[in-house]
Amino acid sequence: MAQRVAVVTGGMGGIGEAICMKLAAAGHKVVTTYSPGNTRSGEWLAAMKTKGYTFHAYQVDVTDFDACQQAVATIQSEVGPIDILVNNAGITKDASFKKMGKADWDAVMRTNLDSVFNMSKPVCDGMVERGWGRVINVSSVNGQKGAFGQTNYSAAKAGMHGFTKALALEVARKGVTVNTISPGYIATKMVLAVPKEVMDTKILPQIPLGRLGKPEEVGALVAFLCSEDAGYFTGANLAMNGGQHMQ
Numbered sequence: 001m002a003q004r005v006a007v008v009t010g011g012m013g014g015i016g017e018a019i020c021m022k023l024a025a026a027g028h029k030v031v032t033t034y035s036p037g038n039t040r041s042g043e044w045l046a047a048m049k050t051k052g053y054t055f056h057a058y059q060v061d062v063t064d065f066d067a068c069q070q071a072v073a074t075i076q077s078e079v080g081p082i083d084i085l086v087n088n089a090g091i092t093k094d095a096s097f098k099k100m101g102k103a104d105w106d107a108v109m110r111t112n113l114d115s116v117f118n119m120s121k122p123v124c125d126g127m128v129e130r131g132w133g134r135v136i137n138v139s140s141v142n143g144q145k146g147a148f149g150q151t152n153y154s155a156a157k158a159g160m161h162g163f164t165k166a167l168a169l170e171v172a173r174k175g176v177t178v179n180t181i182s183p184g185y186i187a188t189k190m191v192l193a194v195p196k197e198v199m200d201t202k203i204l205p206q207i208p209l210g211r212l213g214k215p216e217e218v219g220a221l222v223a224f225l226c227s228e229d230a231g232y233f234t235g236a237n238l239a240m241n242g243g244q245h246m247q
């Protein structure tokens with residue numbers, strides 16, 4: 001199997017870390033990006049090393065187009081041409097629409113949607129020239145079904161899939177596939193911090209499988225989409241939500 005260079009944005013987060021580990025286990029050279037506000041990158045890299053993973057890490061603010069161009073250029077010269085891009089970085093700024101301020105709207109659109117353009121733009125031409133590439137956009141079940149208090153997040157996550165379909169059409173003949181994955185509730189630190197009573201009475205009853213998803217299940221799906229065997233998936237939106245939302 002060919003060793004590919006894979007870039008995962010927000011790879012030090014709950015889901016991103018699992019994606020990095022699964023891509024490394026699939027034999028890829030993994031580069032993660034981290035935000036300018038991240039003060040634990042060295043610690044994280046060291047902890048990963050003790051688990052047997054050697055990752056490359058570059059700081060970049062994914063909302064900043066010029067910074068993304070610069071980071072991609074540095075990664076390509078120091079690590080190698082990027083074959084796999086996982087647009088995983090994301091935030092929430094929840095509020096009912098009545099209370100949502102413009103700043104909450106802008107922050108979520110810039111981090112969750114503009115970032116997809118900012119990172120894909122400098123990477124895509126190289127994939128097309130080399131005749132192979134994988135772009136995976138990490139969306140959410142809430143982009144498929146909407147969620148109370150998330151007009152910004154649902155719009156950005158739905159927008160990601162529109163991007164996926166349009167770009168998939170443009171690069172299909174060049175050996176590059178573009179797909180979206182839409183996880184439901186995943187057992188990351190943030191979700192696990194929800195009070196037990198809320199989890200048991202409000203969240204779990206919505207999930208036919210009766211449990212949260214595991215970050216490593218998301219990582220495994222991403223690794224599969226990056227494999228040769230997944231070469232016939234493009235423009236798809238793969239739901240992974242325990243049956244919470246069936247289409």
Ligand code: NDP
Pocket residue numbers: 009010011012013014015016033034035036037038060061062063088089090091111138139140141182183184185186187188190191
């Ligand atoms: P985390 O908050 O753990 O990870 C998000 C990552 O995004 C962080 O590692 C952070 O980097 C990075 N990030 C945020 N803003 C910026 C920025 N401006 N520039 C660069 N990086 C940035 O969340 P999750 O792991 O839970 O989420 C990962 C993705 O999965 C998100 O897109 C989220 O919307 C999606 N998702 C999550 C679900 C869940 O249940 N957890 C369900 C469905 C979708 P750093 O750590 O370096 O600051």
